[in-house]
Amino acid sequence: LAPRPPQPASQSIDSVVAGSFRATPLGEVFVSENTYGEEYVHGNRSPLPPSEQTFPLSLISQWANDPRIADLPLNKFAFLDTETSGLSGGTGTYAFLVGAARFVDGKFVLQQFFMRDPAEEPAMLEGLAHFLAPCEALVTFNGKSFDAPLLVTRYSLHRIPVPFKNYAHLDLLPLARRLWRDRLPSRALKYLEEHVLAFTRSSDEVPGYEIPWLYFDYLRTGDARPLEGVFYHNAMDIVAMSAL
Numbered sequence: 214l215a216p217r218p219p220q221p222a223s224q225s226i227d228s229v230v231a232g233s234f235r236a237t238p239l240g241e242v243f244v245s246e247n248t249y250g251e252e253y254v255h256g257n258r259s260p261l262p263p264s265e266q267t268f269p270l271s272l273i274s275q276w277a278n279d280p281r282i283a284d285l286p287l288n289k290f291a292f293l294d295t296e297t298s299g300l301s302g303g304t305g306t307y308a309f310l311v312g313a314a315r316f317v318d319g320k321f322v323l324q325q326f327f328m329r330d331p332a333e334e335p336a337m338l339e340g341l342a343h344f345l346a347p348c349e350a351l352v353t354f355n356g357k358s359f360d361a362p363l364l365v366t367r368y369s370l371h372r373i374p375v376p377f378k379n380y381a382h383l384d385l386l387p388l389a390r391r392l393w394r395d396r397l398p399s400r401a402l403k404y405l406e407e408h409v410l411a412f413t414r415s416s417d418e419v420p421g422y423e424i425p426w427l428y429f430d431y432l433r434t435g436d437a438r439p440l441e442g443v444f445y446h447n448a449m450d451i452v453a454m455s456a457l
């Protein structure tokens with residue numbers, strides 16, 4: 214048999230994705246931050262509202278059947294999406310990357326909290342809690358069924374208070390189904406992004422079904438290079454939610 218070719222040296226997450234390690238009361242967590250200003254356009258829409266003072270939420274509040282949504286200023290909303298070790302849910306599934314964004318001083322600030330190892334989960338959850346603290350509402354896409362219950366399970370397992378326990382929750386998936394069910398063949402976020410927002414993701418995009426396996430490979434090899442596309446996927450999901 215021919216000898217195996219030499220394996221390239223693995224690269225750590227901080228050499229692949231721009232970010233920093235932040236201290237929390239429960240340890241250190243890697244956080245990547247991106248800021249989207251007024252000049253950024255996601256296809257045909259900006260993730261920023263036309264005006265934080267005049268943007269109407271009353272109709273969305275009625276559709277979501279939560280009157281609290283109509284009365285909150287936009288800087289109280291947190292947009293959230295998770296990348297997980299599987300799609301089944303339950304105590305065996307965890308979120309290894311959690312992206313959250315909110316409006317800060319007229320900009321859309323996105324922070325992505327990454328778990329280099331399952332032992333870092335408490336630190337990741339603590340870092341996320343700190344970022345969500347100023348908010349009073351979540352915006353997700355299928356988050357009521359998946360992301361929020363999963364995170365509640367993880368916080369509960371580590372006996373950390375759930376930071377969004379009493380938040381209003383605007384899940385865009387049921388609204389999208391209501392609005393476009395007779396006009397579009399799919400209401401998946403990426404399909405809406407392409408056909409409603411006219412945005413096509415770059416070649417950095419990775420399919421969602423590959424993401425758990427990419428993370429397992431990372432845990433096995435320590436090479437974070439394939440995860441760059443996972444960070445991109447997560448960021449685009451969150452920016453698309455805001456633009457939508």
